[in-house]
Amino acid sequence: MTPTLAAPGIILRPLVLADAAALFVALGDVEVQLYRQQAAHAHVGETERYIADTLGRSRAAWAITVDGGEALGRLALRVPEPGIGEFGIVLRAAAQRRGFGLKALALAEGFAFGELELHTLRATIDAENAASIALFAKAGFAQTALLPSHERTKLGLRDGVVMEKRLRQA
């Protein structure tokens, strides 16, 4: 189950299919989707299928909101192997650079290291996605690997950067 998590100025609540129209604002935007694997969504139905897929594959999936209402973006946490969590995050253009990404990661990290007892959090990012690399660096993640020709996206065969944060043992 995905918990609702809150901090000043942000509420992460469970992502639901009904968030499709709001999330389409982000996922239908060519610029926002530039470094993500999928092309910009052409219609809301595509975003609804994407949400269903995210919910099926994630241990937790949140709508990023100010007050529990409209989804400005979404944060997903997959657990691909025991102890390890992998984040995926996207925000609509108008909500970027306002601190939501950093706050969302901090909230989800507390849940992942705490309740889920994960020991490592990870993001695999297109090597040219400077905004995302800078976000995770600011959140305390460090680059642990460069993956040449990691993934084929609409931009072609792309290098990836792995950023990780480990639980600090007391």
Ligand SMILES: CC(C)(COP(=O)(O)OP(=O)(O)OC[C@H]1O[C@@H](n2cnc3c(N)ncnc32)[C@H](O)[C@@H]1OP(=O)(O)O)[C@@H](O)C(=O)NCCC(=O)NCCS
């Ligand atoms: C990556 C993304 C989630 C960042 O979220 P955000 O809410 O805009 O980030 P924040 O406002 O919390 O910024 C935190 C820090 O990250 C860095 N950062 C964020 N956006 C940046 C940008 N465009 N250029 C350079 N640094 C950036 C800065 O260090 C920033 O701190 P500062 O504003 O005090 O300088 C957002 O740009 C996005 O949705 N991009 C498109 C989708 C995407 O590429 N997702 C990642 C796939 S791995």
